[in-house]
Amino acid sequence: MKILSAEFVISAPGSKQCPIDGRPQIAFAGRSNVGKSSLINAVLNRKHLVKTSATPGKTQLINFFVINGQFYFVDLPGYGFARVPRNVVDTWAPMLEEYLRDTPQLRAVVVLLDMRREPDERDSRMIAWLKHYNVPALYVFTKADKLNRQEFLRAEQTVSAGLGITERIIPTSATSGLGLDELRSRIFALLSGR
Template structure:
């Protein structure tokens, strides 16, 4: 997909702040520092629309990015080792859970996993929860450029095994650095949006 226009519309703290436009929404979930912002920037060919940070837990809201006026990327706060209080983490959990279960515009959840490491317990719990609730999932294994090509299939097999990925859910190898997987991911998104 050729992106001609992309903008951050709102950083929402709850449903009353979500955009009212009835555009399809693609949610991005992943642990802190997994590369969600870099993935968004690569997908839309912008260097820094989605702010990347070396500090885990920087995203503390649901960030809605309008793409070409025909869909939204919704970037979730990272789960896992974000340096935030338990009460704030619990609050995020409620907001995200409510969004995932009630948001009619949601067409696809991109679960972002770091290819370099086996999925964490949080990754496995998230995938299990999404699958249990019957949500449309695409698993994206990021940072492929940091793993030798000869080891890609081994690392992908570990992700499939640990998450127990349903064969109906696509698993895409991705690199924000090189653009690997970008066209494939756009194809999955377009299909989800058109269903």
């Protein structure tokens, strides 16, 4: 499938304000500053559709982008450290869980993991929610171009073991384009029911 159009639709504070037009959704989740916005832009071949920031925690709502008029990419707030008030951070976990629980159009969540960081309880919680709510997941390493081959293999083993991931983790780089074709293929397969 070719990306012909991509446009921002709405920022929602919870699942009750999300679009309910029946279009399938692919959500992107990960820690604050993992590179979600950059990866979504790269997958869509757009430079500035999703706003990026060096400041962790910039995405504070559930952001919807309609792709080709047929489906949504959903940019979820990053979990973990963020330079935002504690009361805002405290709303994110319930918002994410509500979205995962109450969105029947959700086809999969692309879980982004920074290869340079060890997984923690927030990553484990996200994966547990996905399993609990039977939401398919695609696992993606971001910033894979920052590590050499040995560092990559060590990080892959640490993350897979630490989070109990048996599926392939797709190494990606929004900068170099590494892994983007594979990620697009896997997303489009999920959207078409393959």
